Amino acid sequence: MRFKIALCQMLVSPIKEKNISHARSLIRGAAQKGAKLVVLPEMWCCPYSMKSLRDHAEDIDAQSAPSVSMLSEAASHHKITIIGGSIPEMSGDKLFNTCCVLGPDGEIIAKHRKLHLFDADLPGDLNFRESDTFAYGDGPTVVDTDVGRIGIGICHDNRFPELAILYRSRGAHLICYPGAFNMSTGELLWELMLKSRAVDNQVLYMRIVTIRYYMMSLEKFVVLVQLFVAACSPARDPDVNSDYMTWGHSSLVGPFGEIIATTGHEEDVVIGEIDYSIVQTVRENLPLESQKRGDIYQVIDTNRK
Numbered sequence: 001m002r003f004k005i006a007l008c009q010m011l012v013s014p015i016k017e018k019n020i021s022h023a024r025s026l027i028r029g030a031a032q033k034g035a036k037l038v039v040l041p042e043m044w045c046c047p048y049s050m051k052s053l054r055d056h057a058e059d060i061d062a063q064s065a066p067s068v069s070m071l072s073e074a075a076s077h078h079k080i081t082i083i084g085g086s087i088p089e090m091s092g093d094k095l096f097n098t099c100c101v102l103g104p105d106g107e108i109i110a111k112h113r114k115l116h117l118f119d120a121d122l123p124g125d126l127n128f129r130e131s132d133t134f135a136y137g138d139g140p141t142v143v144d145t146d147v148g149r150i151g152i153g154i155c156h157d158n159r160f161p162e163l164a165i166l167y168r169s170r171g172a173h174l175i176c177y178p179g180a181f182n183m184s185t186g187e188l189l190w191e192l193m194l195k196s197r198a199v200d201n202q203v204l205y206m207r208i209v210t211i212r213y214y215m216m217s218l219e220k221f222v223v224l225v226q227l228f229v230a231a232c233s234p235a236r237d238p239d240v241n242s243d244y245m246t247w248g249h250s251s252l253v254g255p256f257g258e259i260i261a262t263t264g265h266e267e268d269v270v271i272g273e274i275d276y277s278i279v280q281t282v283r284e285n286l287p288l289e290s291q292k293r294g295d296i297y298q299v300i301d302t303n304r305k
């Protein structure tokens with residue numbers, strides 16, 4: 001299967017209605033360019049400011065959720081699949097960072113709540129505690145769409161190779177990460193993390209340094225995930241009144257770790273082509289799945305039914 005994917009690196013304004021109509025016009029433009037899968041960024045409907053997220057939160061199951069209603073109308077109008085970035089979701093008294101996936105009939109076909117909340121204390125640089133505001137999601141998300149089987153993660157979820165390995169084991173060919181890396185970790189790590197998730201072996205070197213106990217067996221702990229990875233960030237707005245400035249650089253990475261399409265930090269719609277037959281070729285050329293040493297290590301899918 002071959003198709004075009006569009007990553008809408010949107011400039012987010014403080015005004016929610018404006019963001020919704022702006023996202024709608026970016027989706028329209030992407031569909032007109034032939035995209036069958038359109039991805040929005042993390043927190044595209046409002047500034048990524050912990051102070052105001054609750055004011056913009058939506059009850060996704062309610063008919064009146066304005067961001068999700070727009071996504072549903074756009075998906076059915078253009079007959080495309082949309083990975084709806086993320087929005088603040090209110091469910092009971094809990095707030096989640098949630099991504100909805102919509103099929104070409106406008107129905108929500110999956111909902112992913114961010115699993116790994118970003119808490120970081122980098123002295124003199126960044127102090128951010130998502131877990132003070134959001135509740136944790138409680139399951140991985142793999143969804144069958146018109147454009148293949150897709151695993152979903154939100155931003156910091158991307159740092160955890162076990163999740164990507166699990167998505168591969170459930171048959172995903174593509175992982176989409178709506179994300180908003182920041183100015184502190186973005187430059188060094190954003191591209192590296194995306195490539196790592198497509199070609200997953202960097203983790204080994206980190207573990208070799210830090211966990212002596214595993215050293216005897218770690219040279220065997222090489223697992224290539226070998227799939228496509230797409231990540232979509234908001235554009236950077238140096239003037240926005242937010243406690244969080246984003247890195248940008250939305251990108252599509254192929255199963256050899258190659259960058260297929262990317263951009264800088266300004267608003268842009270990145271269009272790339274995905275050809276799943278490449279995944280097959282890479283896996284045949286480098287048959288890592290059959291070389292894995294399940295007798296020595298395993299990622300256990302505790303959520304599998």
Ligand SMILES: O=C(O)CCC(=O)C(=O)O
Pocket residue numbers: 117118154155156157159180181182185186189
């Ligand atoms: O993992 C990181 O360095 C950044 C993660 C992040 O910015 C987020 O999850 O919002």
